[in-house]
Amino acid sequence: MTKLSVNINKIATLRNSRGGDVPNLLKFAQDVEGFGAQGITVHPRPDERHIRYADARDLKQVVTTEYNIEGNPIPSFVDLVSSIKPTQVTLVPDAEDAITSNAGWDTLKHKSFLKEMVAEFNSKGIRTSIFLDPDLKKVEGAKEVGTDRIELYTEDYAQQFAQGNTSAIEPYAKCAQLANSIGLGVNAGHDLSLENIRFFRENIEGLLEVSIGHSLISESLYFGIENVVQMYLHRLQ
Template identity: 75%
Template sequence: MTKLSVNVNKIATLRNSRGGNVPNLLRVAKDIELFGAQGITVHPRPDERHIRYQDARDLKKLVTTEYNIEGNPIEKFMDLVLEIQPTQVTLVPDAVDAITSNAGWDTIANRTFLREVISTFKQNDIRTSIFVDPDSKMVEGAAETGTDRIELYTESYAKAFAQGNLKGIDPFIKAAQIATQLGLGLNAGHDLSLENIKYFKENIPNVLEVSIGHALICESLYFGLENVINMYLNKLK
């Protein structure tokens, strides 16, 4: 079964919009685990506009499933990850002012940099994953960095699926096959939803983990958080 890691950035965004501590991020994360999710993901950005660095520290004390921290490996981010020692760090090439992740790494141009960063994390027994587009060359480049996994950036698949274009899955199938041949573990994330997750899973059965935040929280407004998590788990079986 593909594991579901819930990105709780949107919970922090809602809390920050009003000030105070409602909703309580830590309580929500704990409930998400109790409802059956197999992981918690956070993506702290330098301006801390949603997840704060202290949130990431506080979550470490209570997350009992997999704990995944995403971000651009600037010095401040690397120091945070090394301090917290999460299950996994996912490297994302975000610009400082990015609203959300919008591209995978150029693993060829950044090979030396990524290799050094990944080596540092692996020396501290932290599993590494690189955010990549479904491009064969980028997957091959990722394998040369020493990373444990890649996370396929699924926005193009989600857009194609919404337009009724099922061929949008094809580059992801090819990328997944190459990743498997090269011994890379496979994660996926970005714009995955209850609508498109089942087809993705059926065509790429070896996905180890999906990270879902925005869609899952939006869907929970209608169906309830516990119901939505179980709906995802059923589709990921």
Template identity: 70%
Template sequence: MTKLSVNINKIATLRNSRGGNTPDLLKVATDVQRFGAEGITIHPRPDERHIRYQDAYDLKPIVTTEYNIEGNPIPKFVDMVLAIQPTQVTLVPDAVDAVTSNAGWDTIKHVSFLKEVIQEFKRNDIRTSIFVDPDIAMVEGAKATGADRIELYTEMFAEEFKKGNKEAVEPYTICAEKAIELGIGINAGHDLSLDNIKFFKENVPQLLEVSIGHALICEALYLGIENVINMYLHRLK
């Protein structure tokens, strides 16, 4: 079964919009796990517009499943991850002013930098994942960095799937097969939803984990967060 890691950035966005502590991020993280999620994902950015760096520390004792911290490995981020030692760190090349992640790493161009950062995390027993586009060359480059896993950037698939183009999953299938051949684990995320997750799971072999935030929280506005989490778990079986 593919694990579901719930990204709680949107909860922090809602909290920050009014100040104070409503909704309570730590309580939501606790409840999400109680409802069946197998991991919690956060993606702190330098401007702390949703998840704050302090949240990352506060969540450490709360997350009893898998703790996945995503972000661009600037020095402050690296220091935070080394201090917290989550289950997994996912390296994402997002610009400081990016609204959301919009591209994967060029793992060939940045191989030396990524290798150095990944070695430091692995010395501290932190599983590493690299956010990549569905491009075989980038998967092969990820192998050269020493990363344990890749996270396939799925926005292109999600956009095409909405248009009825199911063939858009093919690059992801091919990249997953290459990753399996190279001995790299496969994660995926970005714009996956209740509408497309089952099809994606069925067509991407050995998918270990999906990280879902924006769609899940939007769906929960209508269906309730406990119900939505269980709907995802059912589709991922």
């Protein structure tokens, strides 16, 4: 079964919009795990507009499933992750002012830097994953960097699927096949939803984990968080 890691950035955004501690981020993470999610994901940014660095540290004390921290490996992020030692770090090349992640790494252009970062985190026992566009050359580059996994950036798939273009799955399927053949684990994330997740999972060989936040939280406004977690788990079986 593909694991479901719930990105809780949006819960922090809601909390921060009002001040105080409602909703309580730590309690929400614990509840989501209790409802069956197999992981918690956070993506702290330098301006701390949603997840704060302190949140990332506090979550380490309560998350009992897999803990995944995403972000651009600037020095402050590297120090944060190195001190927390989560299950996994996902390296994402987002600009500081980006609203959300909008591109994967060029593993050829940034090979030296990524290799250094992967070695740094692996030396601390942290599994590494690199955020990638569905490009076979970039997958090959990720192998050369030494990462444990890749995370396929699925925004284009989600947009095309919503328009009825199921052939949009093809580059992702090919990248997953290549990754599996060369010993890379495959994760995926960005704009995956209840509408498109089953088709994606059925067509991606060896899909280990999906990280879902915005869609899952939005869907929960209608169906309730416990129901939505169960609906995702059903589609990922």
